[in-house]
Amino acid sequence: MSTLDTQTAAHVEDHAHDDHHEHHDNFWTKYIFSTDHKMIGKQFLVTGIFWAIIGGALSMIFRLQLGFPDMDLEWIRPILGNWITPQGKLDPEFYLALVTMHGTIMVFFVLTAGLSGTFSNYLIPLQIGARDMASGFMNMLSYWFFFLSGVVMLVSLFIETGPASAGWWNYPPLSALPQAVSGSGAGMTMWLVAMALFIVSSLLGSINYITTVINLRTAGMTLARLPLTIWSFFLTAIIGVLSFPVLLAAALLLIFDRGFGTAFYLSEIYIGGEALPQVGGSPILYQHLFWFLGHPEVYIVLLPALGITSEVISTNSRKPIFGYRAMIGSMLGITILSFVVWAHHMFVSGMNPFLGTIFTLLTLIIAVPSAVKVFNYLATLWRGNIVFTPATLFSIGLVSLFISGGLTGIFLGNSAIDIQLHDTYFVVAHFHLVMGSASFFGLMAGVYHWFPKMFGRMMDSRLGYVHFWLTFIGVYMVFFPMHYIGIAGFPRHYYSFTNFQAFSGFSDLNAFVSAAAIFTFVAQLIFLFNFFYSMYKGRRAPQNPWNSNTLEWTTPIEPGHGNWPGAIPAVYRWPYDYSKPNADKDGFEDFIPQTVPLSETPNSNLPFEKEQMEEVKQK
Amino acid sequence: MDTAIHMTPKPQTPLAMNAQKFGLWLFLVSVVLLFGALTSAYIVKISETGTLGISLPSIFIVNTAIIIASSASLQLAYYFAKRDNLPALRIAMVVTGLLGGLFIWGQLEAWDALLAMNVNFVGHPAGSFIYVFTGVHVVHLVSALIFLAIMLYASFRLRIHSRKLDRMEMCVTYWHFLGGLWIYLYAFLAYYN
Ligand code: HEM
Ligand SMILES: [Cu+2]
Numbered sequence: 053m054s055t056l057d058t059q060t061a062a063h064v065e066d067h068a069h070d071d072h073h074e075h076h077d078n079f080w081t082k083y084i085f086s087t088d089h090k091m092i093g094k095q096f097l098v099t100g101i102f103w104a105i106i107g108g109a110l111s112m113i114f115r116l117q118l119g120f121p122d123m124d125l126e127w128i129r130p131i132l133g134n135w136i137t138p139q140g141k142l143d144p145e146f147y148l149a150l151v152t153m154h155g156t157i158m159v160f161f162v163l164t165a166g167l168s169g170t171f172s173n174y175l176i177p178l179q180i181g182a183r184d185m186a187s188g189f190m191n192m193l194s195y196w197f198f199f200l201s202g203v204v205m206l207v208s209l210f211i212e213t214g215p216a217s218a219g220w221w222n223y224p225p226l227s228a229l230p231q232a233v234s235g236s237g238a239g240m241t242m243w244l245v246a247m248a249l250f251i252v253s254s255l256l257g258s259i260n261y262i263t264t265v266i267n268l269r270t271a272g273m274t275l276a277r278l279p280l281t282i283w284s285f286f287l288t289a290i291i292g293v294l295s296f297p298v299l300l301a302a303a304l305l306l307i308f309d310r311g312f313g314t315a316f317y318l319s320e321i322y323i324g325g326e327a328l329p330q331v332g333g334s335p336i337l338y339q340h341l342f343w344f345l346g347h348p349e350v351y352i353v354l355l356p357a358l359g360i361t362s363e364v365i366s367t368n369s370r371k372p373i374f375g376y377r378a379m380i381g382s383m384l385g386i387t388i389l390s391f392v393v394w395a396h397h398m399f400v401s402g403m404n405p406f407l408g409t410i411f412t413l414l415t416l417i418i419a420v421p422s423a424v425k426v427f428n429y430l431a432t433l434w435r436g437n438i439v440f441t442p443a444t445l446f447s448i449g450l451v452s453l454f455i456s457g458g459l460t461g462i463f464l465g466n467s468a469i470d471i472q473l474h475d476t477y478f479v480v481a482h483f484h485l486v487m488g489s490a491s492f493f494g495l496m497a498g499v500y501h502w503f504p505k506m507f508g509r510m511m512d513s514r515l516g517y518v519h520f521w522l523t524f525i526g527v528y529m530v531f532f533p534m535h536y537i538g539i540a541g542f543p544r545h546y547y548s549f550t551n552f553q554a555f556s557g558f559s560d561l562n563a564f565v566s567a568a569a570i571f572t573f574v575a576q577l578i579f580l581f582n583f584f585y586s587m588y589k590g591r592r593a594p595q596n597p598w599n600s601n602t603l604e605w606t607t608p609i610e611p612g613h614g615n616w617p618g619a620i621p622a623v624y625r626w627p628y629d630y631s632k633p634n635a636d637k638d639g640f641e642d643f644i645p646q647t648v649p650l651s652e653t654p655n656s657n658l659p660f661e662k663e664q665m666e667e668v669k670q671k
Numbered sequence: 672m673d674t675a676i677h678m679t680p681k682p683q684t685p686l687a688m689n690a691q692k693f694g695l696w697l698f699l700v701s702v703v704l705l706f707g708a709l710t711s712a713y714i715v716k717i718s719e720t721g722t723l724g725i726s727l728p729s730i731f732i733v734n735t736a737i738i739i740a741s742s743a744s745l746q747l748a749y750y751f752a753k754r755d756n757l758p759a760l761r762i763a764m765v766v767t768g769l770l771g772g773l774f775i776w777g778q779l780e781a782w783d784a785l786l787a788m789n790v791n792f793v794g795h796p797a798g799s800f801i802y803v804f805t806g807v808h809v810v811h812l813v814s815a816l817i818f819l820a821i822m823l824y825a826s827f828r829l830r831i832h833s834r835k836l837d838r839m840e841m842c843v844t845y846w847h848f849l850g851g852l853w854i855y856l857y858a859f860l861a862y863y864n
Binding site for chain 2: 187308
């Protein structure tokens with residue numbers, strides 16, 4: 053730790069001043085080894101987009117297999133090589149590799165690094181009024197560990213025995229024995245190395261985010277005046293610090309089982325009639341360790357999206373967020389509860405069924421704070437003066453997806469019903485709606501909303517609307533039918549539907565889902581075009597395009613290192629003074645930024661704010 | 672606008688700690704969770720397979736004494752730093768480092784003793800866990816030794832003195848923490864044996 057040059061606020065301040073006189077940044081320090089939180093945020097975003105394309109492309113290949121099992125896939129041979137069999141079919145083992153890598157990439161690289169990494173880095177200093185993160189150097193390391201992790205994972209896609217294939221959770225014994233599936237050879241080793249690097253990156257990032265939020269807030273920025281985005285990033289980081297080390301422990305023991313012949317997870321396994329030497333291990337132990345991270349991880353993915361949505365919905369409804377404190381309370385509740393529900397992923401693992409009952413109860417309790425949040429979003433929108441920007445649409449889309457996906461969680465949380473539904477497409481539908489799509493929509497809302505701040509230009513909103521509607525309709529077409537396929541009992545991670553009499557009736561539905569998936573994937577090209585085109589050619593952004601209250605919009609349109617050229621502004625109020633009664637008498641429109649002192653708004657101050665002013669005067 | 676800001680008293684700056692120290696504490700939390708996960712896994716394991724039923728190598732007691740002594744000498748170093756007694760500070764840091772090295776050597780001896788008892792890394796899972804606990808702990812101790820070496824270097828460059836103690840304090844915290852962690856692991860192993 054000692055080598056990390058943590059910069060105190062004062063230190064950064066000095067730097068900010070030099071930056072005005074001399075431009076000592078060269079290409080390498082500005083774009084590559086940058087310690088500026090804004091550049092690091094953008095690095096995470098662009099890398100996340102890269103991974104989203106890879107992860108999406110992988111899913112296109114296996115959707116082709118599922119939807120059109122008779123299709124001749126000879127044309128993908130140039131990319132996949134021998135993973136296409138001589139008959140022009142997808143290799144069944146490689147199918148497993150595809151779903152595994154799709155899940156790993158989407159959960160960790162896109163929706164953890166790409167979402168949390170981007171917006172925590174970009175927004176925390178800007179919205180709390182700090183010059184930079186507590187440690188710019190650690191922050192840079194965090195990105196580069198992520199990058200390295202990505203390189204290892206990417207290379208593993210191309211090795212001869214194929215990448216890891218045991219599912220994104222990589223349960224042993226499947227993941228421990230190369231004899232089980234070829235991906236459990238070198239591919240699995242690389243998966244573990246990549247994940248270890250990713251854990252380091254994530255811990256470096258999380259420690260930095262928490263430290264920054266606690267210690268570097270500007271004058272007047274009390275906890276009760278923090279934007280909900282910051283609250284969500286803060287709690288996400290806490291979950292990360294508490295859960296990722298446990299994944300590291302799980303991975304470590306798996307490494308020993310694979311490389312050294314220990315028996316932490318393995319016991320009494322026969323291969324080809326021969327007994328393996330390992331006895332005494334338990335694969336359920338791995339499941340406990342994995343899901344102790346795994347379930348909190350799904351909230352690591354979701355909370356930032358919920359925070360972004362709170363901010364975007366309040367700003368664009370031109371209304372204060374409904375139930376600010378309830379929002380914080382429910383996020384706190386989710387944070388705590390997320391650590392005590394992990395075994396709902398293990399109801400049918402052979403775990404003690406009485407334990408299952410307890411976890412059913414706890415799981416159903418977590419639905420309460422989730423419902424509070426949904427209610428508050430709807431109440432904020434209700435009779436608001438809604439400005440339908442693309443970010444607004446994506447936020448409303450998130451709320452919709454969160455409802456429809458959350459409902460199915462309640463089914464799955466009942467240990468008795470889960471016996472039928474576990475490991476079927478019903479689960480796939482559940483988590484793609486509530487986690488995959490909802491968080492993706494949050495990510496998109498964030499990009500559309502803060503693009504002007506990031507690049508000083510506006511994205512094209514008409515393309516944004518088209519992108520939204522195609523995506524919104526697309527994801528429902530993809531994931532809704534999966535509920536039926538799942539209720540009918542079709543298991544996930546199966547290569548083919550048509551081999552089983554019972555499921556051949558679903559081939560139409562599957563073809564439909566695959567077509568819809570391709571449609572949705574192609575629709576993302578609109579976004580890609582809009583993103584990169586607007587970066588260079590977009591309309592120049594005004595300083596505060598959405599008439600928003602938070603601090604980042606008080607910086608210059610393209611803020612330099614240090615964010616504010618002069619002193620950091622102080623904060624006098626919460627961030628949600630939208631459409632405050634009598635604001636017009638104080639000379640404000642429908643928003644009063646956080647930097648406006650109460651003394652300037654005598655007409656619109658609420659009783660408690662008047663009291664606050666009295667108190668300050670007396671001091 | 673400007674005048675108004677002058678009229679309004681600037682609001683209070685929120686309470687803040689030294690960011691580096693705060694970050695160190697968060698790091699320690701994550702280490703606690705790592706070992707928390709490993710030791711819980713051990714409990715789950717022996718509930719299925721039973722314990723080893725061996726007596727732990729007696730050198731563990733010696734090692735415990737060594738690591739406590741090293742904590743004491745580092746605390747002493749900190750005391751010297753506060754008094755600006757740099758030569759004594761350096762000596763105390765070197766002593767701490769040597770004791771740390773001795774501890775690691777002692778742990779390796781303990782591994783030898785385990786092997787002599789036929790407790791191998793590969794074999795009974797409860798035995799494997801002893802190696803994992805001690806091994807992962809030693810890895811952390813090596814990082815603390817590196818930290819200590821950096822502090823020693825800093826003391827020669829006069830970067831540690833009574834008005835510049837933050838990094839020294841972090842080093843001391845980390846060292847004490849690892850000492851405490853070892854005592855926890857030892858007590859844990861002794862209790863569940
Ligand atoms: C709100 C955000 C939520 C996210 C991000 C989320 C995410 C996930 C994910 C990723 C899985 C799949 C694990 C796997 O098998 O690979 C899953 C399964 C599950 N989810 Fe959720 N979920 C959420 C909400 C809920 C809620 C509100 C409940 C219950 C009230 C719930 C209950 C379950 C259960 C019981 C499973 C296990 C199903 C099985 O494997 O049989 N989830 N969830
Ligand atoms: Cu879960």
